Amino acid sequence: MTNIVRCKANFKFSSKTAANLSYKIYGESHFEEPTILLLHGLLGSKKHWDSIGKTILNVTKRHVVSVDLRNHGDSPHTNSHKYEDLAEDILKLLDKLSINRVSFVGHSMGGRAAMAVSLLAPEKVAGLLVLDISPISNSKQLTDYLPNVLEAMRKVNFKKEIKVNAAKQKAKKELENIIKEDNLMRAVLSNVKMKPDRTIGWACNVDILIKHFKYIASFPENMKRKRYYGPTLFIGGQLSEYLP
Incomplete structure (x- = not known):
């Protein structure tokens, strides 16, 4: 670990574009x-x-x-x-x-x-x-594998599902040929949720994560x-x- 006096920054965030986390x-x-x-x-x-x-x-x-x-x-x-x-x-x-x-x-x-x-x-x-x-640093898992996972997530159709657990089982079945690691599968399935309009879908914004993946990976x-x-x-x- 290093401990050196830190400098001041002039950065100001934009409240108009910043999200309320x-x-x-x-x-x-x-x-x-x-x-x-x-x-x-x-x-x-x-x-x-x-x-x-x-x-x-x-x-x-x-x-x-x-x-x-x-x-x-x-x-x-x-x-x-x-x-x-x-x-x-x-x-x-x-x-x-x-x-x-x-x-x-x-x-x-x-x-x-x-x-x-x-x-x-x-x-x-x-x-x-x-x-x-x-x-x-990067790895092939980040640059090659995870984009494929996100694309596979985008293809899952939850329209006929009315219960979260059933939707998770459907997603798991459709993704298990792509996702081999248990930890990653659990993380992906944790994103299946009931939305405010009572439809089931992904908690994460799959489309934007795919579109902006190059920014995530670098x-x-x-x-x-x-x-x-x-x-x-x-x-x-x-x-x-x-x-x-």
Whole structure:
């Protein structure tokens, strides 16, 4: 880990384009800073952090917030999904919750979103814990496999389904030739939900995730000259292809 004086940023988020993110607070509503913000990966949601969020709260005695990133979970579907967008959304949420400084725990896409915030508004970020991703690395699973998964998800037709469990079984049957990993299948099926209009569909915005996948799979070029000098730790499994 490194700990060097962080610089100030002139970045201002646009409240007009930033999404109002759905979130869950672990612990009391009064924040002691720095708050810990948990950011999920592609096809994930805030509920995937429930067990870990409670553990972090109990161990650190700091307040913990898990977030649904745009186009995921209960957060709004938008027509864009770039890391600059995700960073604006997060900064808007920090303002909404009156959080002056935050420590990030971000997995995969959420890790890159956390890095984007740290580069655009470093004075807001007390530290980064990034899981299984970096600004410079990719793997065939990210560049080749996951786009195929998303395309297969788009082809699932839920129109005749009236119950979520039955819809999940239908989706599983149609996707099991593409998705071989149990963990990924569980993450995908967790996106099957009953919508406000009582129809069943994907919680994530599959069309936009496909359309903007090139932005998800690469770190923004315009951020590569920026620097964050605060405490940063990258963690990955021994067999992970996501860290160089």
